[in-house]
Amino acid sequence: MLFARPKTLKDNGVLGMNKRNIDFIGRYNPRKYYKRVDDKLTTKQLALANDIAVPALIGTVTQQHDIAHIPEMVNNQDGFVIKPSQGSGGKGILVITKVENGRYFKPNGNEVTPSEIDRHVSNILSGLFSLGGKPDVAIVEGLIQFDPVFDGYSFEGVPDIRLIVFKGFPVMGMLRLSTAASDGKANLHQGAVGVGLDIATGKGLHAVQFDRPIELHPDTDKRLIDIAVPHWDTLLHTASKAYEMSELGYLGTDMVLDQKLGPLLLELNARPGLAIQIANGQGILPRLKHVEQMKNKSMSVEERVAYAKKHFSNTSVA
Amino acid sequence: MHSRKPFYILVALLFLAGVAASIYRGIEHNVPFLPGKQVQSWAVDAKVSFQGVGEAAEVTFSLPSDPAFEILVENATSPGYGLTIADDEFGRHATWSTRNAIGQQDLYYKVTLVPTGKNEIQANSEPAQPEPFSWPATEKAAAEQIMDEIWSRSATNLSFAQQLNKSFNATERSQNIELLLSGNSPASLFVNMLNSKGIPAQKVSVLFLEDQRRRQQLTTFVEVYHQGQWILFNPADGTQGRPANLMIWDRTGKSTLDVVGGVNSQVNFSMLQDTRSALATSIDVLKNKDALDFSLYQLPLEEQSLFKGILLIPIGVLMVVFLRVIIGIKTSGTFMPVLIALAFIQTTLLTGLIGFLLIVAFGLMIRSYLSELNLLLISRISAVIIVVIGIIGLFTLISYKFGLSEGLTITFFPMIILAWTIERMSILWEEEGAKEVVVQGGGSLFVATLAYLAMSAAWVQHWVFNFLGIHLVILAVVLLMGQYTGYKLLELRRFRPLAGE
Numbered sequence: 001m002l003f004a005r006p007k008t009l010k011d012n013g014v015l016g017m018n019k020r021n022i023d024f025i026g027r028y029n030p031r032k033y034y035k036r037v038d039d040k041l042t043t044k045q046l047a048l049a050n051d052i053a054v055p056a057l058i059g060t061v062t063q064q065h066d067i068a069h070i071p072e073m074v075n076n077q078d079g080f081v082i083k084p085s086q087g088s089g090g091k092g093i094l095v096i097t098k099v100e101n102g103r104y105f106k107p108n109g110n111e112v113t114p115s116e117i118d119r120h121v122s123n124i125l126s127g128l129f130s131l132g133g134k135p136d137v138a139i140v141e142g143l144i145q146f147d148p149v150f151d152g153y154s155f156e157g158v159p160d161i162r163l164i165v166f167k168g169f170p171v172m173g174m175l176r177l178s179t180a181a182s183d184g185k186a187n188l189h190q191g192a193v194g195v196g197l198d199i200a201t202g203k204g205l206h207a208v209q210f211d212r213p214i215e216l217h218p219d220t221d222k223r224l225i226d227i228a229v230p231h232w233d234t235l236l237h238t239a240s241k242a243y244e245m246s247e248l249g250y251l252g253t254d255m256v257l258d259q260k261l262g263p264l265l266l267e268l269n270a271r272p273g274l275a276i277q278i279a280n281g282q283g284i285l286p287r288l289k290h291v292e293q294m295k296n297k298s299m300s301v302e303e304r305v306a307y308a309k310k311h312f313s314n315t316s317v318a
Numbered sequence: 319m320h321s322r323k324p325f326y327i328l329v330a331l332l333f334l335a336g337v338a339a340s341i342y343r344g345i346e347h348n349v350p351f352l353p354g355k356q357v358q359s360w361a362v363d364a365k366v367s368f369q370g371v372g373e374a375a376e377v378t379f380s381l382p383s384d385p386a387f388e389i390l391v392e393n394a395t396s397p398g399y400g401l402t403i404a405d406d407e408f409g410r411h412a413t414w415s416t417r418n419a420i421g422q423q424d425l426y427y428k429v430t431l432v433p434t435g436k437n438e439i440q441a442n443s444e445p446a447q448p449e450p451f452s453w454p455a456t457e458k459a460a461a462e463q464i465m466d467e468i469w470s471r472s473a474t475n476l477s478f479a480q481q482l483n484k485s486f487n488a489t490e491r492s493q494n495i496e497l498l499l500s501g502n503s504p505a506s507l508f509v510n511m512l513n514s515k516g517i518p519a520q521k522v523s524v525l526f527l528e529d530q531r532r533r534q535q536l537t538t539f540v541e542v543y544h545q546g547q548w549i550l551f552n553p554a555d556g557t558q559g560r561p562a563n564l565m566i567w568d569r570t571g572k573s574t575l576d577v578v579g580g581v582n583s584q585v586n587f588s589m590l591q592d593t594r595s596a597l598a599t600s601i602d603v604l605k606n607k608d609a610l611d612f613s614l615y616q617l618p619l620e621e622q623s624l625f626k627g628i629l630l631i632p633i634g635v636l637m638v639v640f641l642r643v644i645i646g647i648k649t650s651g652t653f654m655p656v657l658i659a660l661a662f663i664q665t666t667l668l669t670g671l672i673g674f675l676l677i678v679a680f681g682l683m684i685r686s687y688l689s690e691l692n693l694l695l696i697s698r699i700s701a702v703i704i705v706v707i708g709i710i711g712l713f714t715l716i717s718y719k720f721g722l723s724e725g726l727t728i729t730f731f732p733m734i735i736l737a738w739t740i741e742r743m744s745i746l747w748e749e750e751g752a753k754e755v756v757v758q759g760g761g762s763l764f765v766a767t768l769a770y771l772a773m774s775a776a777w778v779q780h781w782v783f784n785f786l787g788i789h790l791v792i793l794a795v796v797l798l799m800g801q802y803t804g805y806k807l808l809e810l811r812r813f814r815p816l817a818g819e
Contacts, residue, residue: 004817019803126695
């Protein structure tokens, strides 16, 4: 059958785009706080003020004539990332993993000429990647030395951990692994692999690529379900803390594991996508409803994480 | 959480107001619900002629006033005469006047009429009890005998009139009736007898409408009051009611034509049936009634045609909202497909699609060169805009040289939109590859095509301009869709793995 019956999806608690927009984003995310997550520079500053670890900030470029300073800015770095402060959906992110005598190389080994970098930053400043074409700021970040625990699971890119946080409770999580098909990017619609994670343990539950269940990583043939994300409790706490920091009720947190620094908050998303349900092989709605029914009990970050681990785990709940 | 009730009430009100306004427009103003609908109209010419006797002449002529016909246009031609058209206690009438009339005089009155379908003549008020007719001594006995005899056979005023009318036209008429008819016209006799019994009745002058007839005369009918209505009788043949092709010219009961200062006056009618657009007809009728005070029809034609285009946008927008919210198709740029669809309306679909693809393809080629120059975004887009204008100019010229008139319509594409499309597509190409360009561009063109098909349907164009209430309905539907929390059609496919199959 080409289409699922709406009734079946509803019974399985699958959240649809329209319901997400109206009943969750519209209701729980006050418009005035969007800037905290839409502007990555602001997010970074907020995170630092709240003792949340983030990737190192090498510098920012706000004016076209500052573009000339980029080479000296990245002079001593092994690699760096240039991203638009107000970009969305991973657009406009340029990753340089190797700097050699003023020559720059992408993760796949291709060289990027300095003039290409100049143009990319110029495009960012002109607002090509920002919502509504507003003039933007380019952020130059330190490259993440990602934790070797994912070796063999990710192809060319940084694996990242997405947690959906609803009213401060981490409700669902997934690990995004880039593939050859996704060109080193971690976006599921571009062909990255999504692995649903158990909220209590951070262990793999279910994996998909292009919305279809898979067992083995397409490039490395490793069994995806066997993944167990380390530093899981820190990840849950960081995500939960992001609620107080952003004051957004329905939030997507994207984090990475750095070899030395541990979990780093990469960015927050006020409109997280719905693919996490497919990666987990189950709908998110029952968990959201559960949190909604708890009314306004004020709980600490620790209490919320403990509560989530108890109630939203696949291993403890049948 | 606040209640959604006021919202749904608002939507329901908008919907009902829109539907009601449209129905009102259709029924009350006779605006046809379907485009291209035709109605029959009648062009009637009245020719008043008389012999002038060399002195001042004044001609008073009754003008038609029949609820079953709407007057669309009327005019009178009469060189050398002063003319007034008045509506007073003597009814609607035209008065021609001149200081000196000698010899044959011809005055013309032309009127175009549209049937309204209101065939019953409602009485505005209860007519006064008529004065009983005083019969001449020679007729009194015969008349009273007939009246008494028929009165006893009837139950109501109406049945009395029916019986009376029948007895005038029976094959074997009584001697009394023969006697009375030898000195009176059937109509006068009929009215006199009814009035003698206290029944309001009067003569009316009517015209039988027949296509391409000339030199027709008015005929006399009688109308009899019965329970708030005037019922028509034809005393000449004993029938009751209004024949389909009958038009009442004069209901005052007085003479239709009065000539002072002339002799041998007469009036002849000729008529022609015509077919005209129902829409144009109702607009003309509205104009005559001065009902256009606050309406798009009173705008100059140029602005009207502009509005015809603008009022199509809600349809395109509705289409985009539906395709995005309910179906789940992604478009590049929210309303870009609507603007492209508007351009398609000018260019027609196939020419539009080919033109769009040609311009974007050429634009992408030139854009790929511009990208090597490392320009700032603003100047790059500006350069693309100028290049797009150049491409459009070039294509227009080439198609003109080859005699392809379709190619000339390419100028209707909104250039800024095209330039932005080219820029976005180019970035998309660099970041995600050519395949994504085809997918996203194709999706936008698909939505634009559907929007075009909806916007170019003749009945849609007819409705959005002539029934403005439809826009309230669209607004209600768009608001309602904005509250739709169900699954999009394409999500049913996307989330199929979660349906447990």
